Amino acid sequence: MSRRTFIAASAVGGATAVAGPSLLDAQPAAAAQPAAEPLSSRVSLKVNGTRHTVSVDNRTSLLDLLREHFGLVGTKKGCDAGACGACTVLVDGRRVNGCLTLAVRLEGAEVTTIEGLARGENLHPLQQAFIDQDAFQCGFCTPGQIMSGIGCVRERHTGSAEEIREWMSGNICRCGCYVKIVRAVQQAAGGK
Ligand code: FES
Ligand code: FES
Numbered sequence: 090m091s092r093r094t095f096i097a098a099s100a101v102g103g104a105t106a107v108a109g110p111s112l113l114d115a116q117p118a119a120a121a122q123p124a125a126e127p128l129s130s131r132v133s134l135k136v137n138g139t140r141h142t143v144s145v146d147n148r149t150s151l152l153d154l155l156r157e158h159f160g161l162v163g164t165k166k167g168c169d170a171g172a173c174g175a176c177t178v179l180v181d182g183r184r185v186n187g188c189l190t191l192a193v194r195l196e197g198a199e200v201t202t203i204e205g206l207a208r209g210e211n212l213h214p215l216q217q218a219f220i221d222q223d224a225f226q227c228g229f230c231t232p233g234q235i236m237s238g239i240g241c242v243r244e245r246h247t248g249s250a251e252e253i254r255e256w257m258s259g260n261i262c263r264c265g266c267y268v269k270i271v272r273a274v275q276q277a278a279g280g281k
Pocket of ligand 1: 165166167168169170171172173174175176177186187188189
């Protein structure tokens with residue numbers, strides 16, 4: 090057999106193998122699949138003092154619950170990945186990133202957003218401080234900065250500008266208002 094006829098014969102053999110019965114045909118029937126997990130759950134939580142009971146997709150973040158189910162769009166979606174702080178809200182008094190928090194894990198929780206701070210015409214002291222200190226430009230990061238600043242004050246991480254900067258470092262401001270944001274937190278903490 091010449092090299093040419095060998096290659097030709099191999100090709101025919103290969104074609105035959107492809108055209109013949111496949112290995113898959115010889116497999117036993119696939120095992121029955123386990124029952125699918127439920128895709129949604131009910132969760133009951135308080136948002137800004139109002140109780141809500143909703144059925145949500147298990148993958149829904151607190152950020153999407155607030156914005157898309159409750160229309161509370163003051164909480165902003167920046168990176169949606171835990172890197173910018175724009176989505177910061179308080180859960181049971183502690184600051185969290187809404188984009189990293191699963192809504193279904195908040196059964197019984199109390200959530201506070203930027204919309205829940207003012208009392209009628211009276212702004213929260215940190216909201217007022219942001220105005221007094223001119224601590225924003227475009228304002229996109231501001232709700233998250235304010236909610237995080239409230240946490241910073243409550244946690245008493247306001248002993249110095251450096252300490253505030255450290256404990257507010259998870260909140261990014263693309264407009265670069267950091268100096269005035271620190272001053273606003275100092276004002277709300279009573280240090281200025
Ligand atoms: Fe949540 Fe950026 S949107 S950290
Ligand atoms: Fe524009 Fe902070 S004020 S991103």
